[in-house]
Amino acid sequence: MNALCKAALLAGLAAVATTASAAADDEMKALATKSGCLTCHAIESGTPGPNGMAPIGPAWQDVAKHYKGKPGADAFLTRVVLEGSNPYGSHWKDQVSGLAMPPNKVAIKEADAKKLVKWILTLSPK
Ligand code: HEC
Known part of the structure; x- marks a missing residue:
């Protein structure tokens, strides 16, 4: 295979990968909307909360940054999402206006929560 041919092939693969991830983004955003997550969370860092207050929950880009490289973060966060967070042991104290996250078990299936957390x-950050 000559170099030009290889470059064309790689460009093609990159295009396929981009389309696949855009589709995954849309799917995950729809799931988050349907499950009510986005009433308290923004996806992008720096998004203000209601009435200029701190956001209710942490922006998901900040969550990704905070847990980057921490082993077991996906399993841990899936539990927090399903069972809710502890108001006495807040992980985002003074950065958010919500005291704690309520359990989301009623709103989302465990398998979906796992998928969403992995995506988060x-x-x-853009
Ligand atoms: C009623 C508001 C509310 C809703 C609805 C909500 N969250 Fe949260 N979420 C919060 C708050 C407040 C925190 C910060 C908790 C803390 O400080 O420990 C949080 C924290 C988180 C965290 C970080 C947890 C940690 O321990 O660092 C993740 C991940 C998360 N939420 C995902 C979700 C997902 C996914 C959904 C939808 C299924 C969702 N949230 C729905 C308010 C909410």
């Missing part, structure tokens, strides 16, 4: 952990 792949986010990076």
